[in-house]
Amino acid sequence: MLHWLRHYRRAMLPGDISAGVVVAMMMIPQGMAYAIVAGLPPVVGLYASILPPVLYALFGTSSTQSVGPMAIISLMTASSLAPLASQGSTLYTVLAAQLALLSGLVLLACGLLRIGFIANFFSRPVMSGFTIGSAVVIALGQVPTLLGAPWFTLHVPSAVLGLASLALLLLARRALAPVLRTAGLSPDAADIGSKLAPMVVVLGATALVPVLGLDALGVRTVGTVPAGLPGLNLAASHGHWQALVQPALLIGFMVFLISMSGAQALALKRAEKLQSNYELIGLGAANIGSALTGGFPVTGSMSRSAVNFAAGANSQLASLLAAALLALALLLPTGWLALLPLPALAATIIVAVIGMLDTSTLKTSWRYDRADAAALAATACGVLALGVEAGVVIGVALSMGALIWRASRPHIAVLGRIPGTEHFRNVERYSADTAPGLLLLRVDAGLFFGNVEAVNERIEDELAARPDTRHLVLVLSAVNAIDTSALFALGELNAMLAARGIKLHLAEVKGPVMDRLKHSDLLGALGGKLYLSTAMAWDDLAGT
Amino acid sequence: MLHWLRHYRRAMLPGDISAGVVVAMMMIPQGMAYAIVAGLPPVVGLYASILPPVLYALFGTSSTQSVGPMAIISLMTASSLAPLASQGSTLYTVLAAQLALLSGLVLLACGLLRIGFIANFFSRPVMSGFTIGSAVVIALGQVPTLLGAPWFTLHVPSAVLGLASLALLLLARRALAPVLRTAGLSPDAADIGSKLAPMVVVLGATALVPVLGLDALGVRTVGTVPAGLPGLNLAASHGHWQALVQPALLIGFMVFLISMSGAQALALKRAEKLQSNYELIGLGAANIGSALTGGFPVTGSMSRSAVNFAAGANSQLASLLAAALLALALLLPTGWLALLPLPALAATIIVAVIGMLDTSTLKTSWRYDRADAAALAATACGVLALGVEAGVVIGVALSMGALIWRASRPHIAVLGRIPGTEHFRNVERYSADTAPGLLLLRVDAGLFFGNVEAVNERIEDELAARPDTRHLVLVLSAVNAIDTSALFALGELNAMLAARGIKLHLAEVKGPVMDRLKHSDLLGALGGKLYLSTAMAWDDLAGT
Incomplete structure (x- = not known):
């Protein structure tokens, strides 16, 4: 617990401060976007970005992991709650917090039982297939919001704003870092600068709303931000506990898997050793913290953690600082959030999940091992055809099938x-x-x-x-x-x-x-x- | 296919004939008893004992496996159908056949995909725990029928008949073989003779019904046997297909596991090689056959196969003969079946599952490997507390957990x-x-x-x-x-x-x-x- 604080050295501070600022600026649009994916009011994504990283910093073992809302876990949340309540209802928000609580308890229990080895339950191709399938589901789900109208129709002002945001973000993804480098920034700084494009686009689009009167033209915006934290309301969800147990098991499992796969990649670069049982406890505490502040299931986000790492984070102090900055931002007048246009937010979601469409694992496994490539494709198709929960089950079944097949052929x-x-x-x-x-x-x-x-x-x-x-x-x-x-x-x-x-x-x-x-x-x-x-x-x- | 027939030698015939007769006599009470466990009319158990062994003989690879109704699979059938239809309704009987059809298709598909290695998904302690838990659930479920009244009450004439049958069967289990040996029978013949006690008790109890007027005293009997086979009625179960898919997957899996564990033990004694993919196809065909004749899911029964083996079966001809004898018995006047008293049948069920309460695996694993003993106990408790489907899932999870834990610690x-x-x-x-x-x-x-x-x-x-x-x-x-x-x-x-x-x-x-x-x-x-x-x-x- 707080191992990193006892070994803190003054030289680590500048890196932690710059990383904290960058991550906070990345978290604002991302938190809101992933709350939307989860079917929740955008501001809930901000609430879920404050306490969870603080609790993770207390128990977790990765120095650079950034815990908060994450696209796939948000999709799983929406999918789990769909049969139980309608999006926008108070019950839905309450159940989302409940789901975070249960997922947190599942993670905590796994950590105390010391079964961190379950991180090995997914093979890499299966994880890649699961991610690709989920990314496609999420992106397709945002198209109506991007175009401001149901499928195969469009609302012109929304579509113009949405597609323009999308074009800008795709351009920034491709060309911003080289431009910044030409302008004299170091490669690292240029990369980080390009990662702040979503914040800039969201702010710009928000500014356009009153200027052009977009809301009067029918462009949907975030709308009134509820005052204060919704808090955990156990009584309101009475009778839904049982229905949440199975989703909480699946979500807890994926929270751990997703967080570990990201953290391990970064730990390798730093020669840092993760302890999976403490990771389970840290993630469990983070989810319980999210529940207590009216949030929803959270995990370590690979993309945000990578930015945190690149921006120089040396310890969890960076994440604590980002959380503090976010809390501060919520104390400032948040009226402008109400004007944030949903098509622009949809564009940030689509660009974020495009980043998850990694095809290198598919290419490599196709050349290297057709069975692994088939497992990847089957998992991706499973998510697309049968949903994200079925995708987890298919992924576990394929990985375990591969394992038992291998084990059943000893030399x-x-x-x-x-x-x-x-x-x-x-x-x-x-x-x-x-x-x-x-x-x-x-x-x-x-x-x-x-x-x-x-x-x-x-x-x-x-x-x-x-x-x-x-x-x-x-x-x-x-x-x-x-x-x-x-x-x-x-x-x-x-x-x-x-x-x-x-x-x-x-x-x-x-x-x-x-x-x-x-x-x-x-x-x-x-x-x-x-x-x-x-x-x-x-x-x-x-x-x- | 029919490999055994091409290599048939005349010297194998006497053993096959004696085994066929013995197995047929064992199958009559057992088939009816396990139909009751499945919540079906007893005669359905007889139907399910004719075509399945014939189809298994065509495709299967074990020479001594006896395919037909089996206690645990019947329990899983009852548990799967409980939420969908009420016992005794036509829909229930139709869905049971449907479930056999789907389970058969699952098995067939697994065989064609050549994934017979999934037989290795359960460890032996987990299988033992699953069997013990299921046996206890089945035995407890029969107590009201044995005593002729709901729990904590009793109907005196039924209870006298039921408990007397139980006492006789337990006595036969313990003492009949030694007595027969003293009377000059060979040890094998004495053992086989003692296995026919259920048939004798059932016939005796049936004879007592008209003699003592037990039915007038309120002892429940099997009642009118429906004429002819009910057949497969796909239209009647329209709309239930989806709900049956998951149960069919679990039942297909357990049909395979149970059949293989029994067949492998016997194959070892004969230096005979089973081919798991053909076993899958044979069991799949057997279940489809059961469905076509209005039956319910069937599998290779360890207890019946062991008797078949001991009675001298040299090939699947023994099972074909048993099936033919059973078909012949159904062509004879079956009016007497209507008088068969249910308490006596309940007694045969209880004694049969007592035979499944093998504690040697528990004792050995307790001394040898506490983790395996804990897995056994957890699976048994899971079946008792959460039901037989949850038991399968818990068993797979524990076995796979053990496997990944082992695999994750390479030397x-x-x-x-x-x-x-x-x-x-x-x-x-x-x-x-x-x-x-x-x-x-x-x-x-x-x-x-x-x-x-x-x-x-x-x-x-x-x-x-x-x-x-x-x-x-x-x-x-x-x-x-x-x-x-x-x-x-x-x-x-x-x-x-x-x-x-x-x-x-x-x-x-x-x-x-x-x-x-x-x-x-x-x-x-x-x-x-x-x-x-x-x-x-x-x-x-x-x-x-």
Whole structure:
């Protein structure tokens, strides 16, 4: 907790201050935009950007992670709440906070249970497919707002404003950094400057509203900003708890995955070590904090964290400063926010999610591993066709399927003796001697429920090819663990072999494995013997 | 297909005939009992015992598997249909057949997609916990029928009949086989004889109904058996398809798991090889067949298959014969079935599921691996507290959690040179030389999304402990595959190390891994070199 504060050095301050200012300016349009994606009033996005980073700074372990609203989590929020309340209703806002609370509790519980290893549940192609699918869903969802009218129609003043904002933002994304560099800024400063384009566009578009009387022309604006924080209202959501549990599990899971994938990339650059269980607790606290201030689910935002990093953030002080600046901005007169035109905000959302349409993973996996490319495509299509929750489930299923498939094909070698030595090697790769009646098998993986069937099948195949076998020696030099399922399987294998007149022996059992086997009946029931080395088994059994 | 028929030998016939007769006699009470567990009229259980084993015999690969109604699958059927229709309604019966159809299609699709490896998704303790939880739920569900009245009350004539049947069956389970052996039967024959006790008790109880006028006393009986097969009525279930998809996925999954776990145990005894993809197709066809004859989801029953095996079944001819005998029995006058008293049938159900309460897995895992014991208990409690579907989900989650946890902790060794040799070994286990500035790491697992973080963390730890490192050599002698996620991670590691002035080298890359890496940008971007052997890397880099 606050590890970074105890090691704070004065030299870190300038970087933290500049990063804090930049991130705050990035957060204002982004917070509002992602609140809209979540189906909430834009100002809720600002509320959700203050307390969460403060709480994350207390418990989290990344120095540069910027916690707050994030596009995909907002989409999941909207999708989870859609069946329960209509957007714009008080119930909807209350349920969004409730969802943040439950997601936070899920994360906190996972952290206290120390199951941070679940960050490994998604493969990178699956995560990429999930992100691409979500980005497309979000962008398509903003088109009506951008054009000021339902699909296949348009409201001309809104469309002009929206498309002009979009064009400006796309231009800034492409050309602003080079222009700034030509103007004499350092490459880093130019990059950061280009990231502030959304703030500039939003301010400019807002200024145009009273100047051109756009609201009178029918361009929709943010409208009156409710005074004060809505707060957490547990009573109002009575009866909805149960319906929120499953969404909270999925959202908590994705909050963690998204935050970790961003933070790990940055941690690698700084040789910094993240602790996933503390990350879970930090993100859990951040979401509970969001709930307490009437917000909605939040996570570490990759794009914002990268800007924070590039702008020189050395510690979580940068995020604390950004939060303080945002709180200050909300204390100033916020009347101008009411005039902010929604088409311009829609344009910032679309440009933000275009940045998530990374095709390099698709290209690489297409060239490198078609199965991974197929998993990426299936996850993206799943999100598009069945929704973002189904996308998470499909992603987990594909990743786990890949994992169990891999685990269910352990490498198994028939060993033979290298003539004149005490060394034993794979007979397929070395010219090694075998002895009649003796089969030496080395399994190059821990034995567990996922591969015992494969081991059994291989043993059957080898025995079928060597019907004279009377001794089977399992060489366990690469077996670091044997789980309960594999223990039973070994017991059954031993009994089955005994019934067929074949003795099962074990060789090179590792210390920790042996300690555990002593708590079982296997060693007592074993038809054959235990050998310290394969050579001892060979000397004892070959030619008998 | 029909592989066994082409290799049929005349000597197999006597065993198949005796097993067929025994299994048919076991199937009559069992089929009716499990139809009751599924919430269906008992006769539906008989229908579901005829076509499914015939279709399984066409496609399946186990010689002794007996396919038909099974307790746990029946419980899952009842639980899936409960929210959709009330027991006893026509809709309920139609939806049960629909569920069998969908489950069959799921199984067939999995078979055609060749994803039989999903049989490895449950660990043995999790399966045991699931079975125990389900058995308790089924037994508790039968208590009101056994006592002829709702919970905490009883209907004396029903309770007397039910408890007497229960006592007789429990006695038969315990003592009948020894008695038969004393009477001169062989141990196998005595065992099989004791398995026919349910048939005898059911027939005896049925005979008592008219003799004692039990129905007039209020003992509930099976009642009129509908004439003919109900058949598949797709129109009647219009609008329920969607609600049945998720249950069908879960039921299809468990049908496969339950059938495979039983069949594998028997296959092991016969040195017979099952092919999981054909098993999927066989079970899929069996369930579609069940649907076509108005049945409900079916699977391979462990208890019935074991009797089939013990009674001498040599091939699927035994199951075909049992099915034919059952069909014949339904052609005979079935009026007597109407008199079958439900309390006696409830007693057979309770005794059957008591046989599933195997505590040996719990005892063994408690002594051997507390985490496995906890997974068993959690799954059993999940079934009891949250229902059988939640139990499947909890079981998968716990098994997959265990798998990813295991996968996320690969064995990684820092290597050193055994003085005076070209051999490199783990410096923690051998006294081996290291060279300043050179770090040799061997990862003893394929690199993939589940362990790249662990590898990164270990590298950071080792680099932190050796700040003078300028060359990091990853020794990939045990790496059989590198997936797309790990490919990206290696690329990022290479860039990160380069930024810190450290070169990344690869040594002992296996042929198939190298072939694949050639389709990526990694080799071109690599800061260091590729070495055929660790010794060559040492000679090149040590002391530079």
